[in-house]
Amino acid sequence: MEAGLPDRLHREPSSASAGIVHLGLGAFFRAHGAVYVAEAMEAEGGDWGIIGVSLQSPGTRDRLKPQGWAYTAVELGPDGETPRIVEVLRDVLVAPEDARAVLDAMAAPTTHIVSLTVTEKGYCHEPATGRLNRDHPDIRHDLRIPLPKSAPGFLVRALQARRDAGHPPFTVLCCDNLPENGRVVRGVVLDLARLIDPALADWIESEGAFPSTMVDRIAPATTDADLDRLEAATGIRDDAAVMHEPFRQWVIEDDFCGPRPAFEKVGVEMVADVTPFEHMKLRMLNGTHSSLAYLGYLAGHETIAETIADPVFSNFVRRLWRDEIIPVLTPPPGVDLAGYADALHDRYANPGIRHRTWQIAMDGSQKLPQRIFGTIAEGRAAGRDMSGLTLAVAGWIRYVSGRDEKGKAIEVKDPLADKLAAQWTDDPANTVRNMLALSEVFPAVLRDDDGFARALTEALAGLISDGARASVARRGDA
Numbered sequence: 228m229e230a231g232l233p234d235r236l237h238r239e240p241s242s243a244s245a246g247i248v249h250l251g252l253g254a255f256f257r258a259h260g261a262v263y264v265a266e267a268m269e270a271e272g273g274d275w276g277i278i279g280v281s282l283q284s285p286g287t288r289d290r291l292k293p294q295g296w297a298y299t300a301v302e303l304g305p306d307g308e309t310p311r312i313v314e315v316l317r318d319v320l321v322a323p324e325d326a327r328a329v330l331d332a333m334a335a336p337t338t339h340i341v342s343l344t345v346t347e348k349g350y351c352h353e354p355a356t357g358r359l360n361r362d363h364p365d366i367r368h369d370l371r372i373p374l375p376k377s378a379p380g381f382l383v384r385a386l387q388a389r390r391d392a393g394h395p396p397f398t399v400l401c402c403d404n405l406p407e408n409g410r411v412v413r414g415v416v417l418d419l420a421r422l423i424d425p426a427l428a429d430w431i432e433s434e435g436a437f438p439s440t441m442v443d444r445i446a447p448a449t450t451d452a453d454l455d456r457l458e459a460a461t462g463i464r465d466d467a468a469v470m471h472e473p474f475r476q477w478v479i480e481d482d483f484c485g486p487r488p489a490f491e492k493v494g495v496e497m498v499a500d501v502t503p504f505e506h507m508k509l510r511m512l513n514g515t516h517s518s519l520a521y522l523g524y525l526a527g528h529e530t531i532a533e534t535i536a537d538p539v540f541s542n543f544v545r546r547l548w549r550d551e552i553i554p555v556l557t558p559p560p561g562v563d564l565a566g567y568a569d570a571l572h573d574r575y576a577n578p579g580i581r582h583r584t585w586q587i588a589m590d591g592s593q594k595l596p597q598r599i600f601g602t603i604a605e606g607r608a609a610g611r612d613m614s615g616l617t618l619a620v621a622g623w624i625r626y627v628s629g630r631d632e633k634g635k636a637i638e639v640k641d642p643l644a645d646k647l648a649a650q651w652t653d654d655p656a657n658t659v660r661n662m663l664a665l666s667e668v669f670p671a672v673l674r675d676d677d678g679f680a681r682a683l684t685e686a687l688a689g690l691i692s693d694g695a696r697a698s699v700a701r702r703g704d705a
């Protein structure tokens with residue numbers, strides 16, 4: 228057993244105060260942001276305990292409660308696993324059970340930061356434009372009823388309560404994989420606040436802070452096998468354990484409207500402009516993750532590590548970085564993008580990480596605009612050959628049709644799943660035309676680009692006739 232680890236998790240909840248409320252208490256935040264906050268408190272103290280909020284279901288709360296909110300974060304290295312216990316959570320609330328308690332926690336004067344990992348679709352925005360989707364059912368609900376359902380609804384109503392009570396706003400710290408994520412969340416919050424109370428929107432605009440961040444750590448969904456291995460190695464049965472790779476990075480715009488943890492003491496990069504870091508990460512990591520997910524899944528690969536161990540895919544992804552993604556990126560100060568790409572390849576190849584292609588393939592309609600479409604649009608505008616990423620988009624179109632290469636059903640998870648599947652026809656040119664008409668997904672610059680439509684049609688036709696692996700092999704060798 229690892230030195231210092233108790234043989235079981237069963238704690239009395241700590242009474243120290245919480246300074247942070249976190250919306251969306253999934254595995255990623257527990258393996259990333261929460262660990263940094265715990266370390267910042269170890270380094271410099273402060274009342275930075277975290278109240279977690281599940282916006283959907285009680286499962287995480289129910290698993291954490293008997294353990295006094297402590298959990299194990301397991302580092303999956305290529306040569307072994309290292310567990311550590313994280314004791315930074317103070318409480319977990321379940322929004323659909325008690326929205327009032329969530330608002331009260333957010334409105335408490337002791338709360339200085341509300342951070343979020345609610346996934347791309349949790350912002351109720353239109354991926355192609357970044358604006359609030361007023362027709363979203365949760366937004367329609369939140370406009371009528373002051374006990375909200377959506378993340379933007381909770382932010383606006385809690386900020387309203389703070390203004391009415393004479394408290395300053397909290398800093399909104401978005402930790403989702405969106406470009407200029409602070410700007411996006413600020414935009415949806417102001418859009419919604421303006422519909423509810425224009426003076427509130429003005430107050431948030433002048434007093435609030437929405438720093439952008441770049442977050443990075445691969446944290447695949449925990450499986451029963453992971454929990455069994457942890458128990459066998461340590462004697463701890465922890466049903467709330469999270470799994471993650473050794474690598475981590477957090478870059479935050481240093482723009483808070485109140486106090487914050489001593490992030491700079493624990494390796495967080497506090498910068499004036501996060502945009503180049505976000506673009507690099509979203510396009511080089513997430514863009515290739517999604518490419519490997521769709522094409523790898525169609526080729527029969529279950530995980531990213533398995534996909535990248537296939538030389539055809541390894542060549543393909545290296546070419547994507549070298550020929551299509553890096554040439555249209557501005558590197559962040561002091562970063563060598565070719566070295567960053569090599570490190571990504573190593574991270575993908577880590578056999579300790581069983582990150583399923585199916586997991587990454589989820590919610591493509593919300594992810595591809597910032598991961599892939601922007602790169603393709605910029606590359607095409609510069610007259611470059613973007614056929615590798617175009618093939619990845621064709622892979623997505625094939626994937627969301629809901630049938631794999633053998634005609635077997637695919638369980639497609641996407642808020643637009645039905646609409647996407649309905650665009651599929653027997654003729655690839657028609658299918659592409661139908662897909663490109665989806666203005667909530669594709670940016671105008673690609674919808675209006677006939678050359679892109681032709682290249683995408685060709686890629687899709689090739690996928691259908693030859694299969695994903697042969698199509699990928701062709702791109703890798705070209």
Ligand code: CS2
Pocket residue numbers: 404442443444445446512513516517586587588594
């Ligand atoms: C992945 C990300 O599931 C996905 O879409 O691409 O969760 C990825 O693992 C993280 O962004 C890595 O930081």
